[in-house]
Amino acid sequence: MTNRFLALLAKSREDNSPIMVDGGMGTMLFAAGLMFGDPPEMWNALPDKQDKVRAVYRGYLEAGSQIILTNTFGGTPFRLKMHNLQDRTYELNKLGVELARDEAAKFGPERVVAGSIGPSGELFEPMGKLTYESAVDGFARQAEGIAAGGADVFWVETMSDLMEVQAAVAGARKAAPHLPIVATMTFDTKGFTMMGVSPTQAVNELAKLDLAAIGANCGNGPDELEATIYAMHQVDPNVVLVAKGNAGMPTLVDGRAVYNATPEHMLEHARRFRAFGATIIGACCGSSPAHIKAMTTALRTMPPLDPSTLQLTAPLAERKSMSEDKRARRERRG
Amino acid sequence: MDFSDLPDDELWLQMQDDLYDGMKEEVAAETNEALKRGYGPTEVLEKGLVAGMDVVGVDFRDGVLFVPEVLMAANSMKAGMEILRPLLTETGAPRVGKVVIGTVKGDIHDIGKNLVAMMLEGAGFEVINLGVNVDADKFLAAIKEHKPDIIGMSALLTTTMPYMKVVNQMLIDERMREEVYVMVGGAPVSETFAMAVGADAYGRDAATSVDIAKAYMDNVRKQDKIDKAAAVNQ
Ligand code: B1M
Numbered sequence: 001m002t003n004r005f006l007a008l009l010a011k012s013r014e015d016n017s018p019i020m021v022d023g024g025m026g027t028m029l030f031a032a033g034l035m036f037g038d039p040p041e042m043w044n045a046l047p048d049k050q051d052k053v054r055a056v057y058r059g060y061l062e063a064g065s066q067i068i069l070t071n072t073f074g075g076t077p078f079r080l081k082m083h084n085l086q087d088r089t090y091e092l093n094k095l096g097v098e099l100a101r102d103e104a105a106k107f108g109p110e111r112v113v114a115g116s117i118g119p120s121g122e123l124f125e126p127m128g129k130l131t132y133e134s135a136v137d138g139f140a141r142q143a144e145g146i147a148a149g150g151a152d153v154f155w156v157e158t159m160s161d162l163m164e165v166q167a168a169v170a171g172a173r174k175a176a177p178h179l180p181i182v183a184t185m186t187f188d189t190k191g192f193t194m195m196g197v198s199p200t201q202a203v204n205e206l207a208k209l210d211l212a213a214i215g216a217n218c219g220n221g222p223d224e225l226e227a228t229i230y231a232m233h234q235v236d237p238n239v240v241l242v243a244k245g246n247a248g249m250p251t252l253v254d255g256r257a258v259y260n261a262t263p264e265h266m267l268e269h270a271r272r273f274r275a276f277g278a279t280i281i282g283a284c285c286g287s288s289p290a291h292i293k294a295m296t297t298a299l300r301t302m303p304p305l306d307p308s309t310l311q312l313t314a315p316l317a318e319r320k321s322m323s324e325d326k327r328a329r330r331e332r333r334g
Numbered sequence: 335m336d337f338s339d340l341p342d343d344e345l346w347l348q349m350q351d352d353l354y355d356g357m358k359e360e361v362a363a364e365t366n367e368a369l370k371r372g373y374g375p376t377e378v379l380e381k382g383l384v385a386g387m388d389v390v391g392v393d394f395r396d397g398v399l400f401v402p403e404v405l406m407a408a409n410s411m412k413a414g415m416e417i418l419r420p421l422l423t424e425t426g427a428p429r430v431g432k433v434v435i436g437t438v439k440g441d442i443h444d445i446g447k448n449l450v451a452m453m454l455e456g457a458g459f460e461v462i463n464l465g466v467n468v469d470a471d472k473f474l475a476a477i478k479e480h481k482p483d484i485i486g487m488s489a490l491l492t493t494t495m496p497y498m499k500v501v502n503q504m505l506i507d508e509r510m511r512e513e514v515y516v517m518v519g520g521a522p523v524s525e526t527f528a529m530a531v532g533a534d535a536y537g538r539d540a541a542t543s544v545d546i547a548k549a550y551m552d553n554v555r556k557q558d559k560i561d562k563a564a565a566v567n568q
Contacts, residue, residue: 037439190397
């Protein structure tokens, strides 16, 4: 059997069509009653919560997502350890994928289940304590569960450190060498990732990892994401790009995070992401099936936008240099 | 590593630069050099470490530096702080007060909280740092064990901020709320939010937090005097 995800990519290449992925999972689960600070992955194993996880999957499948991401984002042993669940890494990941597989199958044989792998939450030496080897091992443990659950592709996301992407990819390959891998990073700090990686650098470095697609997710809303996608597309117009940004920015209303971009906003942005070079399009925190539905309809029924008529509304990432004064002092020190 | 040929004002600049560049050994050596020249630990902290960290803060905000650089700088500050800490305690002055501080459950951001902890120590507080991902029970246990004057909570995520309210509520339920002064901080926290979760004060940054903590302790002492005087008069 050919891989569902690769088949989807091949078809998209053939007829030049965008691929719809899903929207946010965490924020949907909070809306369904998940308490702040509690691990979403635990819901994969709780009989009275599994239906809520399934409902999110179903919502996105109904809205038109051809790919759904599993509720395993925080499923590395590093993250689960915060809740003393590290020994259940394999089980919680496998269950999260199985629930998704089951729901996806109800929508036909072609829907893709992507096993989400989020950051460990730890920092590498010398900044933190994580070593590359232990990171690879941890990601491999999560990836074993994801593969056993029947995922079509590993989906490494929200990364800010290139070394951590490498470790996650190596771990995934160790667990299931035959599965394709997608990796996206989060450019939320003046157009860079938290660790200072630019979109250009990300394309150049990730190119070495033999990935099926790369891109950007989460971040500071659709305007900044457009600039990121544009910059990535400039480096290599042939690379398959994922645009999966937050539905705007959160504000706190009555102790809950509320995101300000409506389905109508995101609909317009979906067309712009496409025009700026993205192939796989969806959303992240704060979005719902309503957003994905609007985006899907726009991409399927409205005419493509001409990129030459579009303008970026956020600045491109630009490396600032240290103040003059600072540089002078450095020279003095030699 | 010899900095003895640098005039004093150059030594401070060099120390700030090295801290900025995350050069731990250099910062430690410069801290010792400044002490050798007769500067007191508080002055070394202010003129060298804190002044250097201020520049780091500004450049981080402006997108010149990113997290790796900030962390390396924070580690250098820590190296200097480790030398100063025993001296700050030694100066004989009674401890200003006791603080239990931690990052709330579900949150692992600790750079800012650790800076606040270091600055509080610098100002003479005894600080019990509970680390990250601290749940209400752990705060409670630490309060019972250490009997602090102040508890500080830090949160950097919109999803973990509301947990501050959980901790505050638990203090109320356990009838311990009156005994501690609750301070909260972290980038997305605001004065309004701090009041909404029932905190006594909002720490915008490390320096402000130290000022607030000191002011509170001054008030406690004044109140103590009044209470004692009242007791004597009875
Ligand atoms: C008395 O009590 C007090 C008093 C004052 C107090 C106080 C307590 N605490 C703080 N203060 C005050 O004084 C300090 C000194 O002046 C100040 O502290 P601050 O902490 O504000 O300031 C520090 C000196 C410097 N600031 C920081 O250290 C935070 C910097 C940023 C870049 C950041 C970092 C470094 C990290 N992160 Co994270 N991270 C971001 C941050 C984005 C940004 N540019 O701000 C933010 C906070 N992160 C974010 C996210 C989303 C995440 N992070 C995550 C992980 C990480 C790293 C591990 C990579 C790393 C943390 C390393 C560490 N050991 O702390 C993940 C969460 C993990 C978790 N469960 O906690 C993850 C969820 C990413 C992911 N999807 O996995 C975003 C939060 C969005 C939101 N509003 O909810 C974020 C704003 C980035 C963004 N633009 O999207 C004051 O606030």
